[in-house]
Amino acid sequence: MSTPALSAADLWLPEPEEHDFPAAADYLDLIFDAQRVRRIVTALRQAQTLTKKAKDVMRASQLPLLPADNVHVKHNIRKVHAGGKLSPVLLVRGQPLVIADGYHRVCAAYHLTEDLDIPCRLVNG
Incomplete structure (x- = not known):
């Protein structure tokens, strides 16, 4: 389902959406203590948005690539084809890289x- 004519500007919003930060906190709460979660989410809010390749994020996270027919992945693909844009992902450096919010978007x-x-947004854990 490759779409080489798409550019980053076609797919992505310039900044994360507000609801992404509490979603990241909910996920990170499963991995880290509350104080560390607050520190990481604050850092994610303050970090500059940068870019990384989808294939590199997947490799660094060591997560499996979800199939294109996964309900959430399919929703995001349809959103892009309909002219919508996806929110940037929130990442935490670690071994492996933690996708705090945006796994389905990646x-x-x-x-x-x-x-x-x-x-x-990429911050240290």
């Missing part, structure tokens, strides 16, 4: 075009 981007840059 998988959707990979299926659309794995070499395209993904806007993200």
Whole structure:
């Protein structure tokens, strides 16, 4: 389902949406203590948005690529094809990289075009 004509500007919003930060906190709460979660989410809010390749985010996270027919991945792919844009992903450096928010969006981007840059916020864990 590769779509090479798409550019990063076609797929992504310039900044994360507000609801992404509490979603990241909910996920990170499963991994880290509350104080560390607050520190990480504050850092994610303050970090500059940068870009990384979908294939590199997937490799660093060591997560499996969800199939294009996964309900959430499919929703994101359809959103892009309908002219909508995806929110940048929130990442935490670690071994492996933690996708705090945006796993389905990364998988959707990979299926659309794995070499395209993904806007993200990246902080130390």
